[in-house]
Amino acid sequence: MPDKESYLIQVYHKLYQLYGPQGWWPLMDLEGENPTKTGSLKGYHPLNYSLPETSQQRFEVILGAILTQNTAWTSVEKALWNLKRMGVVHPQNLLELETEILKEAVRPAGFFNQKSVYLQEISRFFLKMDGKVPARKEILGVKGVGNETADSILLYAYHQPQFVVDAYTKRIFGHLGVIKENSSYMEVKNLFEECLPRNVPLYQEYHALIVEHAKRYYQKRPYNEIHLKRY
Template sequence: MTENNINLIYDKLLKTYSYQGWWPIIGYDGSNPTKTGAVKGYHPKDYSFPRNSKEQFEIIMGSVLTQNTSWPSVEKALNNLSLLCDFSAENILELADSCEDEFKQAIRPAGYFNQKFNYLKNIAEFYISLDGEIPSRKEVLAVKGIGNETADSILLFAYKQKQFKVDAYTKRIFSYLGYFDEKEKYMDIKKLFEDNFSGDVNAYQEYHALIVEHGKNCYLKKPYGAEDRILDEFKI
């Protein structure tokens, strides 16, 4: 039942919200079919992103900056940074070393800017050290400031690896539906999806984006799921 439902829920969310076109790229006009939150940068049904190393590193920076904040705040921070330099890891690292205060002010909208400043430096150094290679999950997690969710975000969206990203909305939605307790461990939830979802890496990207969209509509405020008529049929 769980295996079937995990796939059927994806189908229902896709039918409801359509293709989301994640990860948004700030230098790309694009569109967002749902028009909630940020609008530009999304690319529905186009899975060619990231198209180059700068877009790849932009996604990595976005994955770090989005910790404990909303995407519109991250978008502001990235737009601020883009006025100071382009998004190669080398340029970001040089900017951080030469203009620390200006860099921190640029990312202030994303919150925790002192902490995230250091995390961005760490991930830039790591990215450069890879020399184009795809890192393992263990290697990404070894970078200071990178936890499970950020690592999976980086691997899924920047490197197109089948890693299921678990966020707060995933926990709220699927605990409401009865698939696990909201306090379930990250890796156990991740395993549940990876063991049961039959989609390819593109579908993995869509599933996370669809969960976020559904979460914003029905699981933003307590009691979570009280107005969820879309997925009620999947409660167990």
């Protein structure tokens, strides 16, 4: 695999050409009434890289980042909607909410016992930061925030140039022979950050495009890589 740098850049352009701007991170329509009939909220905002803008939107991204751990986004939407209905997409309100009530709201997103605790932990942290951008190490110190969640929060909530690696990233680029199958999180993250210009919209789109592509072709074996092999 010679010249991983140009390869990773060209794969990005190929994905962008295939799927277009993804508009991550999705935000609930805070003025809206209800989830759509399909159960899927819209919330995506292609080519708008200034979101989130408000403290509440930033907090919503953070809640979603924790709720979506090993969980489909459609399930996360249900939990987020519950939290919005209860008026706790706000750190102070969330902390004042009865734990059992919080668990019921989180339930549709799975792992509701631990995720409820995680949401309380990140709420305290969010209040403590008081609007300041946290360092990566600081967020990693919060219980429930691992490598991917930390980078997701920094990249999508705080517009920091931290590349997000997930299981899909390892699956696709492992299968393409760019990385070893058992590469560590930081190895993969460092590779992408060394190969790509340090650009927030690029990082945001690349990760979202990887997820979109993986959902289509990397859920079930045998994986079909021809969509990226020729570009």
